[in-house]
Amino acid sequence: MILLTFVLLLVTFTCGARYSADWTSLDARPLPSWYGEAKVGIFIHWGVFSVPGFDSEWFWWHWQGEKPPDPKCVAYMDNNYPPGFSYPEFAPQFNAQFFKPEEWADIFNASGAKYVVLTAKHHEGFTNWQSPNSWNWNSVDTGPHRDLVGDLGEAVRNRSLHFGLYNSLYEWFHPLYLKDKQNGFKTQEFVLHKLLPELYNMVVRYRPEVIWSDGDWEAPDTYWNSTQFLAWLYNDSPVKDTVVTNDRWGAGCACKHGGYYNCEDKYTPGQLPSHKWEKCTSVDKLSWGYRRNMKMSDLMDLPTIIEDLVHTVALGGNYLLNVGPTPDGMIPVVFEERLRGVGAWLEVNGEAVYSSEPWRVQMENSSVPVWYTSKGDSIYAILTRKPPKPTVQLLEPKTSANTKVMLLGNLLPLSWSPIKPNAGLMIVLPELADTAGKAWTLKLDGVK
Numbered sequence: 001m002i003l004l005t006f007v008l009l010l011v012t013f014t015c016g017a018r019y020s021a022d023w024t025s026l027d028a029r030p031l032p033s034w035y036g037e038a039k040v041g042i043f044i045h046w047g048v049f050s051v052p053g054f055d056s057e058w059f060w061w062h063w064q065g066e067k068p069p070d071p072k073c074v075a076y077m078d079n080n081y082p083p084g085f086s087y088p089e090f091a092p093q094f095n096a097q098f099f100k101p102e103e104w105a106d107i108f109n110a111s112g113a114k115y116v117v118l119t120a121k122h123h124e125g126f127t128n129w130q131s132p133n134s135w136n137w138n139s140v141d142t143g144p145h146r147d148l149v150g151d152l153g154e155a156v157r158n159r160s161l162h163f164g165l166y167n168s169l170y171e172w173f174h175p176l177y178l179k180d181k182q183n184g185f186k187t188q189e190f191v192l193h194k195l196l197p198e199l200y201n202m203v204v205r206y207r208p209e210v211i212w213s214d215g216d217w218e219a220p221d222t223y224w225n226s227t228q229f230l231a232w233l234y235n236d237s238p239v240k241d242t243v244v245t246n247d248r249w250g251a252g253c254a255c256k257h258g259g260y261y262n263c264e265d266k267y268t269p270g271q272l273p274s275h276k277w278e279k280c281t282s283v284d285k286l287s288w289g290y291r292r293n294m295k296m297s298d299l300m301d302l303p304t305i306i307e308d309l310v311h312t313v314a315l316g317g318n319y320l321l322n323v324g325p326t327p328d329g330m331i332p333v334v335f336e337e338r339l340r341g342v343g344a345w346l347e348v349n350g351e352a353v354y355s356s357e358p359w360r361v362q363m364e365n366s367s368v369p370v371w372y373t374s375k376g377d378s379i380y381a382i383l384t385r386k387p388p389k390p391t392v393q394l395l396e397p398k399t400s401a402n403t404k405v406m407l408l409g410n411l412l413p414l415s416w417s418p419i420k421p422n423a424g425l426m427i428v429l430p431e432l433a434d435t436a437g438k439a440w441t442l443k444l445d446g447v448k
């Protein structure tokens with residue numbers, strides 16, 4: 001009996017847990033730790049949709065898919081392209097002639113992000129690598145004639161950032177998908193002959209450490225074979241120990257099944273969720289893909305981004321910030337400026353962000369909003385506006401004789417006084433440098 005137990009233990013330890021193709025088993029997999037430590041990622045929406053650069057990455061659908069079509073998209077085509085011009089004719093103009101993956105990776109690294117997620121395939125079905133299942137509708141056969149996924153992956157990893165891939169399960173206009181849909185998803189021709197072979201190929205070839213799944217909502221996970229795919233991913237794939245996935249694996253899965261939760265786009269919970277989550281959002285508030293008619297007023301400014309990031313991290317989330325590159329392979333310089341601004345802020349304040357955990361209290365309203373994070377014995381109070389007076393009151397921390405307060409980026413401890421015995425403190429602030437991010441972090445030790 002003892003021997004048997006020992007053998008069983010040995011088997012468990014040497015092989016690790018095996019997951020079965022059901023949600024109870026898959027949902028119990030612990031998230032690889034790198035993800036929760038990373039906190040900040042960059043999302044990139046890039047594809048044929050970047051060529052019209054109008055409306056959003058949903059342009060094709062709004063022009064020719066939805067009924068009635070969006071009159072703005074119809075007018076854009078009527079006014080700018082010859083009659084009969086079809087969407088696939090945009091592909092040869094997806095040139096990427098200025099695409100320098102090392103330069104992109106340098107910008108992403110300078111943003112302080114620890115992971116990068118690229119659209120390998122969006123709902124239009126165009127793959128940014130030579131998928132054997134997407135003949136002539138991929139970035140090597142046409143357009144850039146280049147392995148965009150592979151080239152960016154190499155540069156990103158070379159800077160020690162994690163590399164992830166976005167993949168849309170459904171494709172708006174794929175004939176096999178439309179056939180399955182017409183059959184009420186009782187057949188799986190698209191899944192068995194297009195989606196799954198392509199997805200396995202993508203994972204084996206590029207070893208993504210995030211699979212950001214999307215386009216799942218029209219059909220149940222049983223149609224997509226999601227649990228079978230995830231069981232393979234977690235048990236036998238080349239990234240089984242490090243990969244993380246989100247929650248978009250079939251109608252009804254969001255916020256319920258998978259790895260971390262995205263719930264909905266730009267999800268912003270009001271209080272601390274019980275499951276690891278990620279907020280994805282875009283610098284261009286109106287689109288994820290590049291828009292040629294983007295205006296300054298359509299963009300999040302840097303203080304808004306920093307506040308959003310801080311709010312997300314204080315509530316235990318990761319922050320995935322999107323930029324849409326141009327079809328010729330440039331990150332619009334205004335996006336680059338935002339990303340470098342985030343990095344400059346994290347350079348000083350990152351200690352309160354990376355590898356942090358939510359604190360007992362996540363926020364309080366003092367004279368300015370205060371967001372809390374914690375790491376080890378330290379807690380961090382992030383002020384997302386400049387206090388009107390050179391003092392700030394924090395009511396939540398319980399002080400002790402050993403309490404010490406620092407301002408990140410400043411060498412001298414700050415003086416403070418208790419508000420009530422062991423409850424709350426009034427901190428005397430030094431001159432707050434007017435950083436572009438407009439948020440400052442107090443580090444408190446010796447408090448509870």
Ligand SMILES: *[C@@H]1O[C@H](CO)[C@@H](O)[C@H](O)[C@H]1NC(C)=O
Binds near residue numbers: 154155158
């Ligand atoms: C990787 O980094 C090294 C040194 O930083 C550099 O010499 C090399 O060109 C880089 N390779 C790529 C693909 O970025």
Ligand SMILES: *[C@@H]1O[C@H](CO)[C@@H](O)[C@H](O)[C@H]1NC(C)=O
Binds near residue numbers: 112159
């Ligand atoms: C990446 O960014 C970090 C922090 O901003 C910096 O210290 C490091 O030199 C950068 N690495 C590369 C390869 O550029």
Ligand SMILES: *[C@@H]1O[C@H](CO)[C@@H](O)[C@H](O)[C@H]1NC(C)=O
Binds near residue numbers: 192196222225229
């Ligand atoms: C898809 O799922 C069915 C069970 O629902 C299973 O029999 C089949 O082997 C799966 N196919 C793949 C390629 O995962």
Ligand SMILES: *[C@@H]1O[C@H](CO)[C@@H](O)[C@H](O)[C@H]1NC(C)=O
Binds near residue numbers: 363364
């Ligand atoms: C702080 O104020 C904001 C805006 O008035 C409010 O939405 C939020 O609930 C307040 N938070 C706390 C913890 O009181």
